[in-house]
Every structure is written in structure tokens, then in C-alpha cells.
Amino acid sequence: MVYLAESPIPQYVCSSNETEQNGTLIRINKAYEHIVYPTNCYYTLPSDGIQDGIHYYEFIFVEGNSFVGFTTKDHFADGFHIRGLFYGGTLSDGLASLGAFSRRTHQGDTVGLRIDLTKEKIKIYVHLNGRSLGLAFDVNRGNISALYPTVHTYDDALIRIRKLETFPTETEYQPKVFSGIEGDFAFEQAVDNGKNVSTDGWKQFVLSLRKKPKLSNDTFQVYRLHFAVINSINGFLIKNQNSKYEVKGVESTLIGTYGEALKAEAFVFKLISGLEDVVTNGDNLLIKSKSNTQLNLKRFTKPAPTAVTLNPILGEYNFG
Template structure:
């Protein structure tokens, strides 16, 4: 068992390996990921379970883990792999969005491969919690040897182990939320009754301040904002954040303007029973909890360019 480093000038100077630990340290900008393969192959039918722990990872960057073959292990975005980075990807192209949280320092990612002559299943785990079936490829496929790959798009350090004992709980668990955090559906907007049904996602923003929240929603574009709560006055203030810039039909863009005005004008957020009441621009709207559909398993063979 050993690490194999991609063939590139960046990797030769940035990567340092010691046993089952790999460190990536690069002084300048990451124009493309730096890939390292852990040569501990899955080369016959059976269950294979690896855990990759990120001992260090810069906050401003990203990393991914996945499975690839020796033939498809390439430098940068030329690699083909069944990859998890929060989303599912093939090493360069996006496949399934929001499969889990973006990888950060301290995270432990589990990869369970169930390999048979008829199919290949890949289950993922984040810090011991099952994310569910990520990739499911059915025969025929000409894949003989599978290895774990780690890709760094920021400075970091990761260690890998393979465990004989495999997880038995494989299905994603429904999220549980307390207080105002969670997934909400707009159900009552008296001033704009045709603008209900939109989904909002409200969570505490990572950091030291427990009174700062991130709020996101989508009509045509995904709109993100920051909500700041002052406990001494129970006042809320909304700060505009990032938004995508896609266009749409006139009616949809009108509704997006209404929802944008709602999120930008928030001055109050209160939990009333099972509903969330938001005060914005002097008006009140009501939202109720909902459970998002789980992300879909990717069923095409990334190594065969089926997509």
C-alpha cells in the first residue's frame, strides 16, 4: 500500500507522503486539483471500506475523495473518478448537487464499495453518518481494479485506513432541526398570494457568532443572504449575499423580484408553534417545515463516458 502522485510539476513540489498520510502544500493559486491515489486495490468481488480523515484543510479551499482506476488516474481535471466533494462529480464535471456537506478540516469520509460481477455500488459516509448510495453502476463494465483517490484544491493533510468491519446502516437519515433552523416552505404571503410555495433554507453560519444565520432560496436564481440577530433588542437585519445571474420569463423574474425584496427586508424572525413567521418591510409571511427529497444516486458509468 502506497500513495501514487499525479505526474505534474505542481504535485512533485507540493505533495509529501509518510505512510498512510499525505500532505499537500502549495504556495500559490491552485489552478487545478492535485490528485494522489492510494494503491490498496479492490480487485475482486467483495466489500471494501475506507475512511479518509482530513487532519488539516485550508478554510478557503476544497478537497474531494473518490474512486478511480489506474488507467483513469490523471493530473488535474483530466482524471475520471466517482468523486465526492459535497456534490457528486466525475473529477471535472458536476453530476449531482448537494449530496452532503462540503469537506472541511476534521471531517472523516467513509467510502464503502460493493463490487460484484453484475454491479458496483458506492455508499458514502460523513463523520460516521450515512449519506446513502452515491453511485450504482450495473454490468457490463470493464473495470478490473479500483483505488481511492484524494484531490486537493487547497493546502491540507489527509490520512487513510481500510477497515475490515463495514457499516451496516447505509441509508441516509432524515435531518432533525430545533428552533428556527431547517428547511421551510412559504405558505402564506397575504400581499403576494401567487408567490407562495418557494423553499427557504435557514442555518446558523459557521463561526464564533451564534447570532448570524445564512438564508437561501431559489426562484430562477439561487439567492443567498445573511441574517444577523441582536438578542438585546430582538431585532433582525438582512444583508444581501451572492446570487446567480440567470435570466427567465417575465412572470418568473417578477416573482423573483418579490422574493428578493422579502429576503432583503427582513426585520423579524419568530417561531410560532410549527410555523416560522418572518417580518419583512412591515408585512408578515408564514412558512412551515418540509423535508427535501434526498439527492439521487448517479447510475451512469463515469469511466465509459455514458453521459
């Protein structure tokens, strides 16, 4: 754990008194507040805010996770009353989600936000651990004069904000490259009890597999398994020292389904409950199960996420 020394020069303005500051570091303690009510802090350097040009801020997640981004002094407030342009895996205005963008940020991540300010536009580009995720916000500037780097968190967090003078110039989306069993896979061909199953209505369904290094060791390799049909079907795919696979900890959301989605979800549950083997061949993934049941999938590259084009600071979103 990192402990903070007292700093004579506060560099953050926060909506809660349960914070500690040390230069560019801010610790937010949520233990004394209701956990679902977010704490907000903005970084006061430069004192007159970011007004024009290209700027790059680095947010280092020493402990915990958070949304990070930019707000104005006029739109800074406590809890959900804040309005800004925030990234934390999804994009947010401080109250509502504005759309999915990447995986959720977590401890150990470094988020770089490049903000381009002209008289007409605000553009914010995201880098996650050195990889460009592309354009997140492309919105009208309107009457916004100055913006400040901001932390918006629901949990305990220790975060460092730094302004970099030398920073990555890449702004285009850089897809993550996977190999072996990891990646995102689309349904291709299914066999149930030795009979081919039509997957024409299943092409939009996806399996994602990601290794969990903190749960893996020399004996077991653990992967997070996520089937996205209508419901999210999640679990852990575990490979033991004998290269045998099993699935544990299966959970699912409970959205009502029908038609092809219902058939696909029933097939997935049968597939993973009787899992016998997983075979890879290049970008092809074959999951074998009992009773001569199997699913062929093919790895694909996710397209660039979609940028937000309406500015919630200007009230261009109306959530009712």
C-alpha cells in the same frame, strides 16, 4: 497546523510533486501550482487494489477540502484527465459534475465511503460525519478489475485515508433533523402591503437556514440564509442579544427570470431589506417585514439524493 514527518514507505501515488506523506496522511500543497488545476493522489494499500466484496474507507479532512472516491490505475492521471467516481458535496467524474448530493465537504469533516463490488456492479454509499447519505453510485462494473481510494483536490489539503474493518452498516438515506430556526422551508403564504399574494407558482421555491457556529458568540447568533428561486439569494441572518434580527451581506446570482419567479425574487428582496422579525412555531416559520409584508414558510425534509447510474470510467457519459 499539522506538520508531516518524512515517511520511508510512500503510500500514495500523486500527479504532483508538491505533496508530503506520512503513513496514511497526505498533504497536498497547491501554492506552487495553478489553483484551478486539480491534484490527484491515490492510496496504494492494498497494492493490488479493491477487487471484490464490501470495503469501507474513511477520509478525514484535517485541513482543507477535496473530492474523494475511487479510480483505477489506468484511469488515474493529472488534473482533469483523471476519471473516477468522486464525492465532494456534488458527485463528479474528475472533470464534470454528475449531480448535487449534499452540502460541500470542508475542513473537519469525516467522509466514509462504502464500496460494494460484484462481478456486475459497483455501488458506493456515503456517510458524512456519521450520517448516512445513501447510495451515490450504482453503476456497471464492466471490465474494471481493481479500484483505489483517491483524493481529487483544487486546494491545499491535508487528508488521512483509513480502511476500516468495522464500519456503519446503515446504507439508507438518513435525513438531517432540524429544530428552531434551522432547516429547509417551502413557501406557503405571502402578504405584500397587507394584501395576500398568490403563491401557487412559488411552491417549489425554498429557504434554507443553517447556523454558523464559527461566526456566532454569546452576543450574536449568525445563520446562513439561502433562498433558492431561479437565482440563489444568499446572506447572513443575525440575531443580536436583544433577540432582534437583521440581514447582512446579501448577494445574488444574476440569471434572467420572468413570470412567477421574477415576482417571487422581487418579493424576497423586499422582505429581507425591510426585515423586522422572525418567528418560529414548530415547523412553521414567519418572516415579518416593513409595510405589513410577511412570508409564511413550512419546514420540510429533503428527499434522498439521486444516485449516478452511468459509469464515466467506462465512458458511459458523453459530455461532448
